[in-house]
Amino acid sequence: MQTFPTAQDVQHLAEVVTDARDEAPIQRVLAATPSLLRGVLPVASPHCWCFDRPRFGSEFIPDFLLTQQNSAGFEWVMVELESPTHSALTASGRMSAKLTEAIGQINDWRTWLRENIAYAQRELEFSRIHAEIPAVVVIGRRVAMDRRQTDRYRELSMRDHLSVMTYDRLIAAAKAVVVRGGR
16 A cells, blocks of 8 residues: 555545545545545554455455554454445434445444454455454535534444544545645
8 A cells, every 4th residue: 555645646536526426436546546545544554455345255345444554463444435425314313224234234244254254364364353343434425414413423433343434534534644644
């Protein structure tokens, strides 16, 4: 993985997110410039790897699997992208169908890891991965949320090793990595 994204990389991502009707073009940008995903990691380490659409068996494919190595060993994060045009929440503040579906996928991946951990670690070479690794769902845009939804969204971002973030937050995190990278 390129060490840090450039300001131009972040600008390109922002433009693609603005024009995107689904997650496919965003997936392509992030796969081509995976350093844009550094902001979802707990701490940006110089030893970081990104797996674009890794396979968990024959039926499960997260959008991205990130890992970094630090003094504690390997830290892993699963990333699921949803459309920037879908909201994470309904008008009443409940989880939207798309967010519920994304969380269901993450639960399926975690179940697969629990049942196949030795295979994942040895055969797939996902060193020290475990079933309870953090996961991130990226969905929707910040401007689509009112204050009540923002409060509920914040609650969702702090449970079950799961973060829900808007594409605006992903872009802001990528910008912060550019700044920390000295560019």
